[in-house]
Amino acid sequence: MASPLIMDYIACILYAFLLISVVYKHLHHTSENRFFLYVLEICAVTTVADIFMELSCRNTPIGPKRLLFAYVFSYIYLILRQISAYAYILFIFVASGTFDQLQKKGRSLLFIIPFLLTCVFILSNLITGKVFTITAGDGYHRGPHMVVLYAITYMVVLYGIVYLCRMRRYLGTAKWLAIISMYIFIALCGIFQMAYPGVLVEMLSMALALLLVHLIVHWSNDYVATMGLYSWSDFRETAERLITANRRSTILILRFVNANEVRTTYGEARYNSYVQETVSRISSVIRKKTYDYRIYNHSSGSLTVIFGEGEIDIEKTYPELISMWTAADSDAYTVRLDARLCSLDFPTEHMNKEEDLTGFTFIFPQYMNRDEVFFRAERVISNRDYEMYRRLPAILIDGIREHRFEMYYQPIYDVKQAKFRSAEALIRLKDPEFGFVRQVCSYRPRSAGT
Numbered sequence: 001m002a003s004p005l006i007m008d009y010i011a012c013i014l015y016a017f018l019l020i021s022v023v024y025k026h027l028h029h030t031s032e033n034r035f036f037l038y039v040l041e042i043c044a045v046t047t048v049a050d051i052f053m054e055l056s057c058r059n060t061p062i063g064p065k066r067l068l069f070a071y072v073f074s075y076i077y078l079i080l081r082q083i084s085a086y087a088y089i090l091f092i093f094v095a096s097g098t099f100d101q102l103q104k105k106g107r108s109l110l111f112i113i114p115f116l117l118t119c120v121f122i123l124s125n126l127i128t129g130k131v132f133t134i135t136a137g138d139g140y141h142r143g144p145h146m147v148v149l150y151a152i153t154y155m156v157v158l159y160g161i162v163y164l165c166r167m168r169r170y171l172g173t174a175k176w177l178a179i180i181s182m183y184i185f186i187a188l189c190g191i192f193q194m195a196y197p198g199v200l201v202e203m204l205s206m207a208l209a210l211l212l213v214h215l216i217v218h219w220s221n222d223y224v225a226t227m228g229l230y231s232w233s234d235f236r237e238t239a240e241r242l243i244t245a246n247r248r249s250t251i252l253i254l255r256f257v258n259a260n261e262v263r264t265t266y267g268e269a270r271y272n273s274y275v276q277e278t279v280s281r282i283s284s285v286i287r288k289k290t291y292d293y294r295i296y297n298h299s300s301g302s303l304t305v306i307f308g309e310g311e312i313d314i315e316k317t318y319p320e321l322i323s324m325w326t327a328a329d330s331d332a333y334t335v336r337l338d339a340r341l342c343s344l345d346f347p348t349e350h351m352n353k354e355e356d357l358t359g360f361t362f363i364f365p366q367y368m369n370r371d372e373v374f375f376r377a378e379r380v381i382s383n384r385d386y387e388m389y390r391r392l393p394a395i396l397i398d399g400i401r402e403h404r405f406e407m408y409y410q411p412i413y414d415v416k417q418a419k420f421r422s423a424e425a426l427i428r429l430k431d432p433e434f435g436f437v438r439q440v441c442s443y444r445p446r447s448a449g450t
């Protein structure tokens with residue numbers, strides 16, 4: 001009985017490391033990371049229940065108190081093991097950005113009903129004694145119905161594998177391989193268990209799989225723990241998943257219109273400290289009502305907040321975020337990042353590509369009045385100039401192909417000689433839909449992909 005306990009003890013150490021790491025790195029604020037934390041907690045408690053069950057049954061004859069403990073922890077272990085299998089599938093739904101699909105009418109019953117039936121099946125052992133038995137003289141023995149319980153577990157695993165294969169494009173290769181590693185470890189564990197039935201490695205295999213998920217999905221994430229920020233590359237991946245999964249979400253964009261001036265005047269280090277202070281203030285406001293959000297940073301001067309709980313009315317839910325930028329400074333000489341805010345209910349029919357959203361985060365202040373601090377994106381999306389900007393690559397290609405560029409000459413007048421001396425040649429594009437295409441966006445981020 002020592003071998004399975006050793007495996008479980010190692011698993012407990014791994015779970016303790018994972019739990020401390022997740023909490024220490026503040027990786028439990030979004031729905032995806034919270035569900036991962038739930039899976040960790042369930043698996044850790046399952047391992048502890050397995051240890052107490054083993055300790056209660058390890059020496060025979062078993063006294064009345066130990067026999068009671070053995071039965072209690074056996075039922076706890078079996079039920080928690082089923083919960084962990086279903087919780088991991090829920091984590092897959094959240095990680096792939098398709099959890100809202102599960103919340104649709106009737107689909108949640110596909111999880112609730114099988115789980116409840118499985119629990120009833122386990123508890124029926126109180127009457128039938130067909131799943132397992134524990135006697136004072138012989139200890140723990142599996143019954144003939146235990147194979148049914150394993151069959152149910154492997155059906156849940158099979159469903160998880162099939163769904164993961166369907167969601168591969170939503171997750172990316174590295175993340176997909178990390179998440180499916182749980183099922184790979186379970187399969188290898190089953191093979192090992194058949195070869196060495198006396199060595200129970202199930203809990204250790206689950207701990208190793210979750211460690212792999214943590215290392216690949218979380219530690220490889222472009223997350224700056226000190227600033228509470230995610231990188232722009234991670235933002236682009238998140239936006240792509242939102243579009244692909246057609247997941248509704250609210251996005252709040254903050255564009256620092258004086259970012260270059262602050263950098264030039266005070267340096268990069270002080271600018272980053274201002275951004276960090278801003279992120280702390282934003283987070284303190286948002287966390288009063290939800291932990292399901294992420295803040296992404298672009299080096300050119302943008303912060304983008306993606307909320308994970310559907311559409312939110314920013315003006316009504318977080319008025320403090322708007323007043324934060326409208327309040328006048330008490331000290332006129334205080335350095336202040338000047339922000340423009342825009343809320344966007346995403347995805348929309350006008351932003352069906354990640355590039356559309358990325359470009360919008362950089363240019364939306366150009367469509368605001370000088371005294372405006374906040375407005376809704378719908379006002380820009382319906383703007384004719386923005387539509388021209390969004391379709392500019394196609395307009396240019398069509399203009400070249402259809403010879404729509406026209407030459408105009410602007411005369412240059414010499415005041416001293418009182419006559420026209422020369423002319424400046426200007427080429428203009430005339431589109432059949434938008435007319436003469438003027439410069440609709442003077443700003444381009446210096447590193448939009450970083």
